[in-house]
Amino acid sequence: MEHQLDYQHVEQSARLHRKIADAITYVLLAVWALIVLFPFYWMVLTSVKSYGSYNAEYTPSFFTLTPTLENYRDAFTTVPLARYLANTVLFTAATTAIMLVVITLAAFAFARLQFRGKNLLFTFFLSLMMIPNELVVITNFVTITNLDLRNTFAGLILPSVTSIFYIYLLKENFEQVPDELYRAAKVDGTSDLKYLWKVMIPICRPTLVTIAILKVIECWNSYVWPRLITDDPNYYLVSNGIQEIRENGFGRENIPAMMAAVVVISVPLIILFLIFRKKIMAGVSRGGTKG
Amino acid sequence: MNIVLQNLTKKFPGHGRKAAEEVVAVNDFTFEIPDGKLVGLLGPSGCGKSTTLNLICGLIRPSSGQIFFGSQDVTSLPPEHRGVGMVFQNYALYPHLTVLQNILFPLQNLKGKNRPSKAEMQKRALDAAKLVQIEELMERKPGELSGGQQQRVAIARALVKMPHVLLLDEPLSNLDARLRLQTREEIRKIQKATGITTIFVTHDQDEAMSISDQIVVMKAGVIQQIGKPQEVYDNPANLFVARFLGTPPINLFAGTVRDSKLYLGTNCVLDAPGIPDQEVWAGVRPEGFLLQPDGPLICQLTGIEVMGRDISVVSTHPACQAAAIRSIIGSDTRVDTSQPTVRFALKPGKVFLFRKDTEERLACQLR
C-alpha cells in the first residue's frame, strides 16, 4: 500500500514537471514571436499616425485612435515611390524570367544531353558556387561602367540572371524524370526542345515555381548591386529608394510617411509568402541562404 | 513478474477533420502474462500489437482499462518508472555512441542512491554484453555493425538495467532470413537464462510459433485467441486464426453439411455428427491430406513440388477458395503424375469447420 502511494506521487510530479516545461516553452516562443512581430506592428502603426500627432508624442504611444491614410498619399506623391515599385517589378520579372530560361536550358543539358566535357564542366560549375559575390562585384562594376550600362535595366539585370545553385537544383530534379520518357519521345521523333517544353517542364513545375519564388524574393530585396549601378533615381529599386527616402526624401522628421513607404514595399513579399508559405519554406530549407 | 491487462482500450483520434472517426487500436484487452514467460503478440500489420506494446511500456496512455505489473497498478506511470526494457524495431541505437556507451546509457540515467558506481556500471555493461556475445564489439559504433549485431546491442541495452519486463518490437524484421532463424533461437535462450517476463510483437507467425510459450493472436484491435502455439494451431477459434497460422496456409473450401455429412463440392469427405444442415467454411491443413486411390476428395492434379523431406502436391478443386490446394505428404509416397486427377482422404483432426456468417469455429467431432 505504501508503494502505491509512492507511485502516485511519482506520477503526479512527472505530470507537474511536464506542465511547467510546457509553460516555459510557450512563454519563450511567445516572447520571440513578439520580438519578430513587433517591428511590423510598429511600422504599420506609425504609418497611420498623422505627422503632427507622431511628432507630438515625446513618449511613443502603442496605438492610435485616429488612423489616417494621409501618409500613404504622401509616400506616393512627395517621393517617386510608384516609380521605385514599377522599376522593381520590372527588374524582378525580367531577371526571374531570363534566369529561368538560362538555368532550364543548362540543367537540361547537364541532365539529359550527352556531350564531351560534360562532367568536367559540371564540376567546374560547382566549384564556382564557392565564389563570394563580393569578390566579383568589383570588376562587374567596372565592366558595366565601361559598357556604359550604368543606369540602365540591362546593367541591373544581366549580372544576376544565372545561378549555379538553381542549375544544380533543377538538374537533380530533371534527372528524376525517368529515362524511358526521353527514349519514348525520341522514338516518336520529338525534338529535344519540344521534349523539354512538353514533358520535363510540366513534370518539374513545382521545382521551377519554388526557384522562381526564391528568385523573386532575392530580386525584391537586392540592394548592393543596384546601389552601385544606379545613381539616377529614375532607375532606383525599392531598397535604394527607401535609402534615398531616408536620406533625402521627406526630410528626416517625416517618419510616418517613411513608414508608409516601408509598409508599401514590404507588403507584396509578405502576401507572396502567405500564399506560398509551404513552398518557400521547403525551398529555403533545401538550400536557400541568408545571413 | 506477471503482467495483467484489464479491459485495456486505446482509441486514437481519427485523421482528417471529423474528430468523431476514432480508430480503436486496442479494444478491451483482458489477459494475463504469467511470470517468466515469453509471449508473442501476433497479427497482421495495423492490428494494434505495437500499440499494445507501447501501452505496456508506458510510451502511450490507454483510453481506458488498467495495466498491472504484479500487484501494482502502473496504468498511468511514466515509462521510466515501470522498470521495462524495450528493444525497438529498428533498434534505436544512438548512432554517435559506441556500443559500450549505448549499453551504459540507461545506467547513467539513474540518480541518487540507485546510481551504481562507475566500476559497477562497467561490470554490468560487460555482463549484458557477454550475455548476448558482443563483448568484442564494445568500442565500435552502431553504423559499423551488422543488423544481427545491432540487434544484440539493443537487447543488451534493454537488459543492462535489469528490467522486470522485456519488450521487443518486431525484433527480427530487419534481419535476413538466415539470421532470423539464428537470432530467434538466441532470444529464446537469453529469455530462458534471465527468466525475465518477455513480450514480443511480430507479424510473422513462424517466429511467434517457434519460440513463444504463449501467443496472442490479434486482428483489428481485438484479441482473437490466446494459448500455447500448438494449441492455437490445432484448435483455431475462428477462420482468421486458422488462416493466419501455418505455412503453407490452410486450404479453404466452401463446404456444406447435409445429414451430418460434410460435402466439399459434390465430394462427401467426412462425417460431421451433430451439426445442423448449413453452408460452412471448411479449412484443411496442408498436412491433413492422405493420398488414397479411393479417397473421397477428387482433385485435378496440377503438379508436385519436391521440398526434400516432404512433397507438396498442388491441385485444384471446384470448392476450393484459393487458386490451388497445397497438400504436404511424406516424400516416401509416390505420386502418379501421369493421371489428371488425384484423390485424397482427409485427417479429421486437421479439418476445421467455421460458420459461414460469423466465421466462428463450429465445435464438432469430425470422423
Add this chain to the structure above:
Amino acid sequence: METNNRKGWLYLLPAILFLGFFMVYPLIDVFIYSFEEGYNSASQTYFGVGTYNYSYVLHDPYFIQAVKNTFLLVIITVPVSTGLALLISVGLSSIRPLRNLFQTIYFLPYVTNTLAVGLVFMILFQKTPYTDGLVNLILHWFGAGPVDFIDGPYWAKMFVLCFYTIWVVMPFKVLILTSALASVNQNYYNAARVDGTSRLRIFLRITLPIISPTVFYLIITGFIGAFKAYSDAVALFGTNLNAAEMNTIVGYVYDMLYGDSGGYPSYASAAAILLFAIILTITSINLLISRKHVHYTN
C-alpha cells in the same frame, strides 16, 4: 544515348557566357586589380605592379575599424543566433498546438526587405530631440537612462547592429534546425524515455550529437554570412558608415569602389581579397574543429 557535342554546348551557351563574363573573368581580374598600383579608373592606367594596395588597405584606419566591427559582429551574432535558434527550434519541436502559427511568424523576417525593416529598427532605437524612442521608453521603465542607439556611443550602435543582424538571420536558422529536429527518429526519444533519461540529458547526449552536422553547417554559413554583413548596417546607420564608425569590411569594399570616397577599384579589390582570405581561414579552422565534434552518420 547518342552523343551530340554541339547541341549540349549550345544549351549551355547562355549560362557559360553569363558565368564567364560576370564570374570567371571578374574573379581573375580582381586579383590583377589588387596588384596594380595607382590605378586610375578614368584613364584606366596604372604605375606599376606590387603589394602597395594591400599595405594601403591594411594601414587605412577605416579598414581597421571595419575589421574590428566585422569581427565583433561575427563573434557576437554567430553564437547568439545559433544558440537562440537552437533553443527556439527545440521549443517549437516540443509543442503541437500553435506550432504552425509560430513557424510562420518566425519566418517572416526572411521575406522582408532588409533595408526597409532596418528603418523600423532605426526609429525604435533612435533618440531624437522630439522623442526618446520606444526602446528608451522601455529602458526607462527599468530605470535605465536614455541612450541614443543610432548616433550615440559605440557599444550602443554595435548592440543595435548585432540585434538587427540576429533578427534577420534567425528565420533561416530556425527553419533549418526545426527540419533537422523533425528528422531525428522518434524511436531514439522513445528509447531514451523508457530508460528514464531526463530532458536535458536527452537534448545534450542524443539530440545535439545527432543534429550536429546541421548545427555545424549553420555555424559555418553563419560565419560566412556575418563576415559579409553590410546592408543591415546601411539600413540602420545610413550609407555613410565610416562616419558612423559602423562600417564593415564589405562596406569598406563598396565605399572604395563607389560613392563619396569611391573610385579606387584596386583598393577595393585588395580589401575584398583580404576578406576572402579571412573567410577561408576561419572556415578551414571550423572544418578542423568539426572533425572532432561533429558526428556524421553515413
